[in-house]
Amino acid sequence: MRLVRTALTIAGSDSGGGAGIEADLKTFTAFGVHGLVAITSVTAQNTQTVTAIHDIPPEVVSEQIRVVAEDIGVDAAKTGMLSNAEIIKAVAKTVKNYDFPLVVDPVMIAKSGAPLLREDAVDALIKYILPLATLVTPNRFEAEKLTGMEIRNVNDAKLAAKKIAEETGAKAVIVKGGHLEGKEAIDVLYHNGAYKLYRAPKVDGCTHGTGCSFSAAITANLAKGLSLEDAVSVAKEFITLGISTGHKIGHGHCPVNQSAWIEIPAEKWRIYEELTRAVREFERINPIKLIPEVGTNFVYALPFPYARTKEDVAGVKGRIVRVGNEVRAVGSVEFGASDHLARAILTFMRFYPKYRSAINVRYSEEIVELAKEQGFTVSFYDRREEPIEVKEKEGATIPWGIEVAVKRINKRPDVIYHLGDIGKEPMILIFGRNPREVLDKLRLLI
Numbered sequence: 001m002r003l004v005r006t007a008l009t010i011a012g013s014d015s016g017g018g019a020g021i022e023a024d025l026k027t028f029t030a031f032g033v034h035g036l037v038a039i040t041s042v043t044a045q046n047t048q049t050v051t052a053i054h055d056i057p058p059e060v061v062s063e064q065i066r067v068v069a070e071d072i073g074v075d076a077a078k079t080g081m082l083s084n085a086e087i088i089k090a091v092a093k094t095v096k097n098y099d100f101p102l103v104v105d106p107v108m109i110a111k112s113g114a115p116l117l118r119e120d121a122v123d124a125l126i127k128y129i130l131p132l133a134t135l136v137t138p139n140r141f142e143a144e145k146l147t148g149m150e151i152r153n154v155n156d157a158k159l160a161a162k163k164i165a166e167e168t169g170a171k172a173v174i175v176k177g178g179h180l181e182g183k184e185a186i187d188v189l190y191h192n193g194a195y196k197l198y199r200a201p202k203v204d205g206c207t208h209g210t211g212c213s214f215s216a217a218i219t220a221n222l223a224k225g226l227s228l229e230d231a232v233s234v235a236k237e238f239i240t241l242g243i244s245t246g247h248k249i250g251h252g253h254c255p256v257n258q259s260a261w262i263e264i265p266a267e268k269w270r271i272y273e274e275l276t277r278a279v280r281e282f283e284r285i286n287p288i289k290l291i292p293e294v295g296t297n298f299v300y301a302l303p304f305p306y307a308r309t310k311e312d313v314a315g316v317k318g319r320i321v322r323v324g325n326e327v328r329a330v331g332s333v334e335f336g337a338s339d340h341l342a343r344a345i346l347t348f349m350r351f352y353p354k355y356r357s358a359i360n361v362r363y364s365e366e367i368v369e370l371a372k373e374q375g376f377t378v379s380f381y382d383r384r385e386e387p388i389e390v391k392e393k394e395g396a397t398i399p400w401g402i403e404v405a406v407k408r409i410n411k412r413p414d415v416i417y418h419l420g421d422i423g424k425e426p427m428i429l430i431f432g433r434n435p436r437e438v439l440d441k442l443r444l445l446i
Ligand SMILES: Nc1ncnc2c1ncn2[C@@H]1O[C@H](COP(=O)(O)OP(=O)(O)OP(=O)(O)O)[C@@H](O)[C@H]1O
Pocket: 019, 109, 110, 111, 138, 139, 140, 176, 177, 178, 179, 185, 186, 187, 200, 201, 202, 203, 204, 205, 207, 208, 209, 210, 211, 212, 213, 214, 236, 239, 240, 243
Protein backbone atom coordinates (compact mmCIF):
# COMPACT_ATOMS: atom_id res chain seq x y z
CA MET A 1 0.00 0.00 0.00
CA ARG A 2 1.25 3.49 -0.84
CA LEU A 3 1.15 5.72 2.25
CA VAL A 4 2.54 8.93 0.75
CA ARG A 5 0.03 11.01 -1.16
CA THR A 6 0.86 12.09 -4.72
CA ALA A 7 -0.11 15.17 -6.72
CA LEU A 8 0.47 15.73 -10.41
CA THR A 9 1.07 19.11 -12.05
CA ILE A 10 0.44 19.48 -15.77
CA ALA A 11 2.08 22.84 -16.43
CA GLY A 12 4.88 24.89 -17.95
CA SER A 13 8.36 25.48 -16.61
CA ASP A 14 9.41 28.91 -15.31
CA SER A 15 13.20 29.20 -15.41
CA GLY A 16 12.98 31.86 -12.70
CA GLY A 17 11.63 29.22 -10.33
CA GLY A 18 8.77 31.44 -9.17
CA ALA A 19 5.73 30.11 -11.00
CA GLY A 20 4.76 27.08 -13.11
CA ILE A 21 6.03 23.55 -12.46
CA GLU A 22 8.71 24.85 -10.11
CA ALA A 23 6.21 26.62 -7.85
CA ASP A 24 3.94 23.58 -7.91
CA LEU A 25 6.65 21.12 -6.87
CA LYS A 26 7.85 23.35 -4.04
CA THR A 27 4.27 23.70 -2.86
CA PHE A 28 3.64 19.94 -2.98
CA THR A 29 6.81 19.42 -0.93
CA ALA A 30 5.69 21.98 1.62
CA PHE A 31 2.63 19.83 2.25
CA GLY A 32 4.55 16.55 2.36
CA VAL A 33 2.99 15.32 -0.87
CA HIS A 34 5.08 13.55 -3.53
CA GLY A 35 5.02 15.70 -6.67
CA LEU A 36 4.66 14.32 -10.20
CA VAL A 37 5.03 16.38 -13.37
CA ALA A 38 3.87 16.54 -16.95
CA ILE A 39 5.66 19.48 -18.57
CA THR A 40 3.65 21.23 -21.27
CA SER A 41 6.03 24.00 -22.24
CA VAL A 42 9.45 25.36 -21.40
CA THR A 43 9.61 29.12 -20.89
CA ALA A 44 12.68 31.33 -20.65
CA GLN A 45 11.42 33.55 -17.88
CA ASN A 46 12.60 35.70 -15.01
CA THR A 47 10.90 38.11 -12.58
CA GLN A 48 10.54 40.69 -15.35
CA THR A 49 9.73 38.97 -18.61
CA VAL A 50 9.16 35.86 -20.72
CA THR A 51 11.54 35.80 -23.70
CA ALA A 52 11.00 32.35 -25.22
CA ILE A 53 8.36 29.62 -25.18
CA HIS A 54 8.98 26.10 -26.41
CA ASP A 55 5.91 23.87 -26.36
CA ILE A 56 6.29 20.15 -25.76
CA PRO A 57 4.64 17.87 -28.37
CA PRO A 58 1.09 16.97 -27.17
CA GLU A 59 1.75 13.23 -27.28
CA VAL A 60 4.76 13.68 -24.99
CA VAL A 61 2.58 15.63 -22.54
CA SER A 62 0.00 12.82 -22.56
CA GLU A 63 2.66 10.19 -22.15
CA GLN A 64 4.06 11.90 -19.03
CA ILE A 65 0.61 11.77 -17.47
CA ARG A 66 -0.01 8.17 -18.48
CA VAL A 67 3.22 6.67 -17.18
CA VAL A 68 3.02 8.22 -13.72
CA ALA A 69 -0.69 7.54 -13.34
CA GLU A 70 -0.26 3.89 -14.24
CA ASP A 71 2.86 3.16 -12.23
CA ILE A 72 2.69 5.44 -9.20
CA GLY A 73 -0.92 6.60 -9.04
CA VAL A 74 -2.24 10.15 -8.80
CA ASP A 75 -4.31 11.31 -5.80
CA ALA A 76 -5.04 14.76 -7.27
CA ALA A 77 -3.87 16.78 -10.27
CA LYS A 78 -3.76 20.39 -11.44
CA THR A 79 -3.25 22.09 -14.75
CA GLY A 80 -1.38 25.35 -15.20
CA MET A 81 0.01 26.75 -18.46
CA LEU A 82 -1.38 24.60 -21.26
CA SER A 83 -0.12 26.90 -24.03
CA ASN A 84 -2.01 25.69 -27.10
CA ALA A 85 -5.19 23.94 -28.25
CA GLU A 86 -3.43 20.69 -29.21
CA ILE A 87 -1.96 20.29 -25.73
CA ILE A 88 -5.36 21.09 -24.22
CA LYS A 89 -7.06 18.39 -26.25
CA ALA A 90 -4.36 15.83 -25.47
CA VAL A 91 -4.52 16.58 -21.73
CA ALA A 92 -8.33 16.37 -21.68
CA LYS A 93 -8.32 13.06 -23.51
CA THR A 94 -5.71 11.56 -21.18
CA VAL A 95 -7.02 12.71 -17.81
CA LYS A 96 -10.47 11.35 -18.71
CA ASN A 97 -8.99 7.87 -18.32
CA TYR A 98 -8.51 8.42 -14.60
CA ASP A 99 -10.74 9.59 -11.79
CA PHE A 100 -8.48 11.87 -9.73
CA PRO A 101 -9.77 15.33 -8.74
CA LEU A 102 -8.57 17.97 -11.20
CA VAL A 103 -7.86 21.60 -10.25
CA VAL A 104 -7.72 23.84 -13.32
CA ASP A 105 -5.78 27.09 -13.05
CA PRO A 106 -6.80 28.73 -16.36
CA VAL A 107 -3.42 30.43 -16.83
CA MET A 108 -3.57 33.01 -19.62
CA ILE A 109 -0.97 35.71 -18.96
CA ALA A 110 2.10 35.96 -16.71
CA LYS A 111 2.47 38.66 -14.01
CA SER A 112 4.88 40.33 -16.43
CA GLY A 113 2.09 40.53 -19.06
CA ALA A 114 3.39 37.83 -21.40
CA PRO A 115 0.72 35.56 -22.96
CA LEU A 116 0.97 31.92 -21.81
CA LEU A 117 -2.10 30.66 -23.67
CA ARG A 118 -2.66 31.26 -27.37
CA GLU A 119 -5.66 33.47 -28.03
CA ASP A 120 -7.22 30.74 -30.16
CA ALA A 121 -6.88 28.19 -27.33
CA VAL A 122 -9.29 29.86 -24.88
CA ASP A 123 -12.28 28.19 -26.55
CA ALA A 124 -10.57 24.78 -26.36
CA LEU A 125 -9.92 25.33 -22.65
CA ILE A 126 -13.61 26.09 -22.09
CA LYS A 127 -14.79 23.22 -24.24
CA TYR A 128 -12.43 20.39 -23.25
CA ILE A 129 -10.83 21.10 -19.87
CA LEU A 130 -13.30 23.07 -17.74
CA PRO A 131 -16.01 20.34 -17.88
CA LEU A 132 -13.51 17.96 -16.25
CA ALA A 133 -12.63 20.33 -13.43
CA THR A 134 -13.26 19.65 -9.76
CA LEU A 135 -12.33 23.31 -9.27
CA VAL A 136 -11.40 26.18 -11.61
CA THR A 137 -9.29 29.01 -10.14
CA PRO A 138 -9.46 32.10 -12.41
CA ASN A 139 -8.08 35.45 -11.33
CA ARG A 140 -10.03 38.59 -12.16
CA PHE A 141 -8.82 38.85 -15.76
CA GLU A 142 -9.22 35.17 -16.52
CA ALA A 143 -12.76 35.22 -15.10
CA GLU A 144 -13.52 38.24 -17.31
CA LYS A 145 -12.22 36.39 -20.34
CA LEU A 146 -14.21 33.25 -19.49
CA THR A 147 -17.48 35.13 -18.89
CA GLY A 148 -17.25 38.30 -20.97
CA MET A 149 -18.28 40.22 -17.82
CA GLU A 150 -16.49 43.09 -16.17
CA ILE A 151 -15.41 42.08 -12.66
CA ARG A 152 -14.52 44.73 -10.10
CA ASN A 153 -15.75 43.59 -6.69
CA VAL A 154 -16.94 40.60 -4.69
CA ASN A 155 -20.47 40.83 -6.08
CA ASP A 156 -19.21 40.66 -9.67
CA ALA A 157 -16.92 37.78 -8.65
CA LYS A 158 -19.92 35.87 -7.26
CA LEU A 159 -21.87 36.25 -10.49
CA ALA A 160 -18.85 35.21 -12.54
CA ALA A 161 -18.09 32.12 -10.42
CA LYS A 162 -21.68 30.89 -10.78
CA LYS A 163 -21.73 31.64 -14.50
CA ILE A 164 -18.52 29.72 -15.15
CA ALA A 165 -19.75 26.70 -13.18
CA GLU A 166 -23.13 26.66 -14.90
CA GLU A 167 -21.87 27.26 -18.42
CA THR A 168 -18.88 24.89 -18.42
CA GLY A 169 -19.92 22.10 -16.10
CA ALA A 170 -17.02 22.67 -13.72
CA LYS A 171 -17.99 21.33 -10.27
CA ALA A 172 -16.69 24.39 -8.42
CA VAL A 173 -15.16 27.77 -9.25
CA ILE A 174 -13.10 30.15 -7.13
CA VAL A 175 -12.63 33.66 -8.47
CA LYS A 176 -9.46 35.01 -6.83
CA GLY A 177 -9.40 38.50 -5.42
CA GLY A 178 -5.74 39.49 -5.73
CA HIS A 179 -6.67 41.96 -8.49
CA LEU A 180 -10.06 43.05 -7.17
CA GLU A 181 -10.75 46.43 -5.56
CA GLY A 182 -10.28 46.87 -1.83
CA LYS A 183 -7.85 46.39 1.02
CA GLU A 184 -8.55 42.68 1.35
CA ALA A 185 -7.76 39.82 -1.01
CA ILE A 186 -11.16 38.08 -1.04
CA ASP A 187 -11.58 34.86 -3.00
CA VAL A 188 -15.11 33.77 -3.88
CA LEU A 189 -15.84 30.04 -4.03
CA TYR A 190 -18.99 28.74 -5.70
CA HIS A 191 -19.62 25.06 -4.93
CA ASN A 192 -22.81 22.98 -4.75
CA GLY A 193 -24.95 26.05 -5.29
CA ALA A 194 -23.44 27.94 -2.32
CA TYR A 195 -20.83 30.67 -1.86
CA LYS A 196 -17.95 30.77 0.55
CA LEU A 197 -15.58 33.74 0.93
CA TYR A 198 -11.93 33.44 1.87
CA ARG A 199 -10.35 36.63 3.18
CA ALA A 200 -6.84 37.89 3.91
CA PRO A 201 -5.36 41.37 4.16
CA LYS A 202 -3.75 42.46 0.88
CA VAL A 203 -0.03 42.65 1.48
CA ASP A 204 2.67 44.48 -0.39
CA GLY A 205 4.81 41.40 -0.92
CA CYS A 206 6.07 38.99 -3.58
CA THR A 207 3.39 37.96 -6.05
CA HIS A 208 5.11 36.12 -8.90
CA GLY A 209 3.63 32.62 -8.84
CA THR A 210 0.70 33.29 -6.51
CA GLY A 211 -1.88 31.67 -8.77
CA CYS A 212 0.25 28.57 -9.40
CA SER A 213 1.18 28.09 -5.74
CA PHE A 214 -2.39 28.66 -4.58
CA SER A 215 -3.86 26.06 -6.94
CA ALA A 216 -1.00 23.65 -6.16
CA ALA A 217 -1.71 24.02 -2.43
CA ILE A 218 -5.38 23.22 -3.01
CA THR A 219 -4.37 20.18 -5.10
CA ALA A 220 -1.91 18.91 -2.46
CA ASN A 221 -4.57 19.14 0.23
CA LEU A 222 -7.17 17.42 -1.95
CA ALA A 223 -4.58 14.67 -2.45
CA LYS A 224 -4.35 14.40 1.32
CA GLY A 225 -8.09 13.88 1.54
CA LEU A 226 -9.30 17.28 2.74
CA SER A 227 -12.68 18.55 1.58
CA LEU A 228 -12.60 21.22 -1.11
CA GLU A 229 -13.59 23.95 1.39
CA ASP A 230 -10.87 22.93 3.86
CA ALA A 231 -8.23 22.56 1.14
CA VAL A 232 -8.95 26.12 -0.02
CA SER A 233 -8.76 27.38 3.57
CA VAL A 234 -5.29 25.91 4.10
CA ALA A 235 -4.15 27.12 0.67
CA LYS A 236 -5.29 30.65 1.50
CA GLU A 237 -3.21 30.66 4.69
CA PHE A 238 -0.28 29.21 2.79
CA ILE A 239 -0.36 31.79 -0.01
CA THR A 240 -0.77 34.75 2.34
CA LEU A 241 2.33 33.66 4.28
CA GLY A 242 4.24 32.98 1.04
CA ILE A 243 3.48 36.44 -0.37
CA SER A 244 4.46 38.28 2.79
CA THR A 245 7.74 36.37 3.28
CA GLY A 246 8.96 36.34 -0.34
CA HIS A 247 12.66 36.95 -0.93
CA LYS A 248 13.21 40.17 -2.86
CA ILE A 249 15.16 38.64 -5.73
CA GLY A 250 15.28 39.82 -9.34
CA HIS A 251 14.26 43.22 -10.67
CA GLY A 252 10.57 42.60 -11.38
CA HIS A 253 7.82 40.80 -9.42
CA CYS A 254 9.63 38.78 -6.75
CA PRO A 255 8.50 35.16 -6.25
CA VAL A 256 6.22 33.72 -3.56
CA ASN A 257 8.11 31.91 -0.80
CA GLN A 258 6.73 28.38 -0.70
CA SER A 259 9.19 27.21 1.95
CA ALA A 260 8.01 29.60 4.67
CA TRP A 261 5.20 27.17 5.47
CA ILE A 262 7.65 24.47 6.63
CA GLU A 263 10.75 26.54 7.34
CA ILE A 264 9.15 28.64 10.09
CA PRO A 265 7.89 25.71 12.19
CA ALA A 266 11.17 23.83 11.66
CA GLU A 267 13.24 26.86 12.71
CA LYS A 268 10.99 27.43 15.72
CA TRP A 269 11.69 23.95 16.98
CA ARG A 270 15.46 24.34 16.47
CA ILE A 271 15.39 27.70 18.26
CA TYR A 272 13.38 26.25 21.14
CA GLU A 273 15.88 23.43 21.62
CA GLU A 274 19.02 25.56 21.29
CA LEU A 275 17.78 28.33 23.54
CA THR A 276 16.48 25.90 26.17
CA ARG A 277 19.90 24.24 26.28
CA ALA A 278 21.64 27.62 26.55
CA VAL A 279 19.34 28.73 29.40
CA ARG A 280 20.19 25.52 31.31
CA GLU A 281 23.88 26.26 30.73
CA PHE A 282 23.41 29.85 31.94
CA GLU A 283 21.79 28.53 35.14
CA ARG A 284 24.71 26.12 35.58
CA ILE A 285 27.27 28.93 35.16
CA ASN A 286 25.23 30.70 37.88
CA PRO A 287 26.43 34.28 37.18
CA ILE A 288 24.71 35.76 40.26
CA LYS A 289 26.45 39.14 39.93
CA LEU A 290 25.29 39.62 36.35
CA ILE A 291 21.57 39.45 37.08
CA PRO A 292 19.99 42.92 37.06
CA GLU A 293 17.14 43.99 39.37
CA VAL A 294 14.61 43.55 36.55
CA GLY A 295 15.98 40.10 35.74
CA THR A 296 17.69 38.75 32.65
CA ASN A 297 16.18 37.58 29.42
CA PHE A 298 17.86 35.51 26.76
CA VAL A 299 16.38 35.71 23.26
CA TYR A 300 16.76 34.00 19.90
CA ALA A 301 14.89 35.23 16.81
CA LEU A 302 13.70 33.45 13.67
CA PRO A 303 16.06 33.98 10.72
CA PHE A 304 15.62 36.68 8.07
CA PRO A 305 13.03 37.32 6.59
CA TYR A 306 10.80 35.66 9.20
CA ALA A 307 11.73 37.82 12.21
CA ARG A 308 9.15 40.59 12.09
CA THR A 309 7.37 40.96 15.44
CA LYS A 310 8.05 39.92 19.04
CA GLU A 311 6.07 36.75 18.34
CA ASP A 312 8.95 35.73 16.07
CA VAL A 313 11.43 35.94 18.95
CA ALA A 314 11.82 33.25 21.60
CA GLY A 315 12.66 34.22 25.17
CA VAL A 316 12.27 32.99 28.74
CA LYS A 317 8.75 33.37 30.13
CA GLY A 318 8.97 35.39 33.36
CA ARG A 319 12.71 36.04 32.74
CA ILE A 320 15.76 34.61 34.56
CA VAL A 321 16.08 35.81 38.16
CA ARG A 322 18.11 35.42 41.35
CA VAL A 323 16.65 33.05 43.91
CA GLY A 324 18.91 33.18 46.96
CA ASN A 325 22.33 32.19 45.65
CA GLU A 326 21.02 30.68 42.47
CA VAL A 327 20.16 31.87 39.00
CA ARG A 328 16.84 30.43 37.86
CA ALA A 329 14.70 30.65 34.75
CA VAL A 330 11.16 31.39 35.95
CA GLY A 331 9.31 29.77 33.05
CA SER A 332 10.20 27.91 29.89
CA VAL A 333 11.31 29.16 26.50
CA GLU A 334 8.40 30.55 24.48
CA PHE A 335 7.90 32.67 21.39
CA GLY A 336 6.58 36.11 22.31
CA ALA A 337 7.90 35.80 25.90
CA SER A 338 10.14 38.85 25.63
CA ASP A 339 9.22 42.43 24.97
CA HIS A 340 12.22 44.71 25.55
CA LEU A 341 14.96 42.36 24.44
CA ALA A 342 12.85 41.17 21.48
CA ARG A 343 12.64 44.77 20.27
CA ALA A 344 16.40 45.12 20.72
CA ILE A 345 17.27 42.02 18.69
CA LEU A 346 14.76 42.88 15.93
CA THR A 347 16.39 46.31 15.59
CA PHE A 348 19.92 44.86 15.67
CA MET A 349 18.92 42.39 12.92
CA ARG A 350 17.93 45.27 10.64
CA PHE A 351 21.63 46.08 10.49
CA TYR A 352 23.16 42.62 11.08
CA PRO A 353 20.54 40.02 10.02
CA LYS A 354 22.69 37.04 11.01
CA TYR A 355 22.94 38.19 14.63
CA ARG A 356 19.78 36.72 16.11
CA SER A 357 20.49 36.19 19.79
CA ALA A 358 20.99 38.49 22.79
CA ILE A 359 21.08 38.56 26.57
CA ASN A 360 20.82 41.48 29.01
CA VAL A 361 23.00 41.64 32.12
CA ARG A 362 23.55 44.07 35.03
CA TYR A 363 25.50 47.21 34.20
CA SER A 364 28.78 47.98 35.90
CA GLU A 365 31.75 50.00 34.78
CA GLU A 366 34.00 47.01 35.44
CA ILE A 367 32.09 44.77 33.06
CA VAL A 368 32.23 47.40 30.32
CA GLU A 369 35.99 47.77 30.89
CA LEU A 370 36.45 44.00 30.90
CA ALA A 371 34.53 43.73 27.61
CA LYS A 372 36.88 46.28 26.03
CA GLU A 373 39.95 44.46 27.40
CA GLN A 374 38.67 41.20 25.90
CA GLY A 375 38.62 42.90 22.51
CA PHE A 376 34.85 43.22 22.21
CA THR A 377 33.38 46.04 20.18
CA VAL A 378 31.40 48.12 22.66
CA SER A 379 28.88 50.86 21.93
CA PHE A 380 26.24 52.67 23.99
CA TYR A 381 23.24 54.97 23.94
CA ASP A 382 22.15 57.64 26.37
CA ARG A 383 18.46 57.63 27.26
CA ARG A 384 18.73 61.31 28.21
CA GLU A 385 19.37 62.13 24.53
CA GLU A 386 16.16 60.45 23.42
CA PRO A 387 14.08 62.87 21.30
CA ILE A 388 10.72 63.81 22.82
CA GLU A 389 8.72 62.30 19.95
CA VAL A 390 10.44 58.93 20.50
CA LYS A 391 9.82 59.12 24.27
CA GLU A 392 6.14 59.69 23.69
CA LYS A 393 5.78 56.66 21.44
CA GLU A 394 5.12 53.39 23.28
CA GLY A 395 7.94 50.90 22.79
CA ALA A 396 10.10 53.22 20.68
CA THR A 397 12.98 53.81 23.11
CA ILE A 398 14.83 50.54 22.62
CA PRO A 399 14.73 50.53 18.80
CA TRP A 400 15.89 54.15 18.88
CA GLY A 401 18.71 53.35 21.34
CA ILE A 402 19.97 50.27 19.50
CA GLU A 403 19.99 52.19 16.21
CA VAL A 404 21.94 55.07 17.81
CA ALA A 405 24.45 52.62 19.31
CA VAL A 406 24.88 50.68 16.07
CA LYS A 407 25.35 53.84 13.99
CA ARG A 408 27.75 55.43 16.52
CA ILE A 409 30.53 53.09 15.40
CA ASN A 410 31.24 51.66 11.97
CA LYS A 411 31.76 48.14 13.24
CA ARG A 412 29.28 45.56 14.47
CA PRO A 413 28.99 45.86 18.27
CA ASP A 414 29.28 42.77 20.50
CA VAL A 415 28.06 44.74 23.47
CA ILE A 416 25.70 47.73 23.80
CA TYR A 417 25.08 49.43 27.14
CA HIS A 418 23.04 52.36 28.43
CA LEU A 419 23.34 54.21 31.72
CA GLY A 420 19.65 54.29 32.59
CA ASP A 421 17.36 57.19 33.36
CA ILE A 422 14.92 58.12 36.11
CA GLY A 423 13.25 54.82 37.06
CA LYS A 424 15.24 52.91 34.42
CA GLU A 425 18.01 50.56 35.44
CA PRO A 426 21.24 50.83 33.42
CA MET A 427 21.88 47.69 31.33
CA ILE A 428 24.38 45.79 29.19
CA LEU A 429 23.27 43.79 26.16
CA ILE A 430 25.44 41.11 24.56
CA PHE A 431 24.74 40.07 20.96
CA GLY A 432 25.66 36.94 18.98
CA ARG A 433 24.64 34.86 16.00
CA ASN A 434 23.13 32.21 18.29
CA PRO A 435 22.75 31.56 22.04
CA ARG A 436 25.99 29.53 22.18
CA GLU A 437 27.97 32.47 20.81
CA VAL A 438 26.29 34.82 23.31
CA LEU A 439 27.25 32.49 26.16
CA ASP A 440 30.85 32.26 24.91
CA LYS A 441 31.06 36.07 25.05
CA LEU A 442 29.38 36.19 28.44
CA ARG A 443 31.85 33.68 29.93
CA LEU A 444 34.68 36.10 29.13
CA LEU A 445 32.96 38.79 31.22
CA ILE A 446 32.72 36.77 34.43
N1 LIG B 1 -1.25 41.32 -2.59
C1 LIG B 1 -1.86 40.23 -2.11
N2 LIG B 1 -2.04 40.08 -0.77
C2 LIG B 1 -2.65 38.99 -0.27
N3 LIG B 1 -3.13 38.01 -1.03
C3 LIG B 1 -2.99 38.09 -2.36
C4 LIG B 1 -2.36 39.22 -2.98
N4 LIG B 1 -2.34 39.02 -4.32
C5 LIG B 1 -2.93 37.84 -4.52
N5 LIG B 1 -3.36 37.27 -3.36
C6 LIG B 1 -4.01 35.97 -3.18
O1 LIG B 1 -3.20 34.99 -3.82
C7 LIG B 1 -4.01 33.99 -4.42
C8 LIG B 1 -3.72 33.98 -5.92
O2 LIG B 1 -4.44 35.03 -6.53
P1 LIG B 1 -4.03 35.93 -7.78
O3 LIG B 1 -5.26 36.66 -8.15
O4 LIG B 1 -2.82 36.71 -7.48
O5 LIG B 1 -3.64 34.82 -8.79
P2 LIG B 1 -3.02 34.98 -10.22
O6 LIG B 1 -3.21 36.35 -10.73
O7 LIG B 1 -3.59 33.85 -10.98
O8 LIG B 1 -1.49 34.73 -9.98
P3 LIG B 1 -0.35 34.52 -11.13
O9 LIG B 1 0.35 35.78 -11.28
O10 LIG B 1 0.54 33.48 -10.55
O11 LIG B 1 -1.03 34.08 -12.36
C9 LIG B 1 -5.43 34.36 -4.05
O12 LIG B 1 -5.78 33.70 -2.85
C10 LIG B 1 -5.36 35.87 -3.83
O13 LIG B 1 -6.38 36.33 -3.03
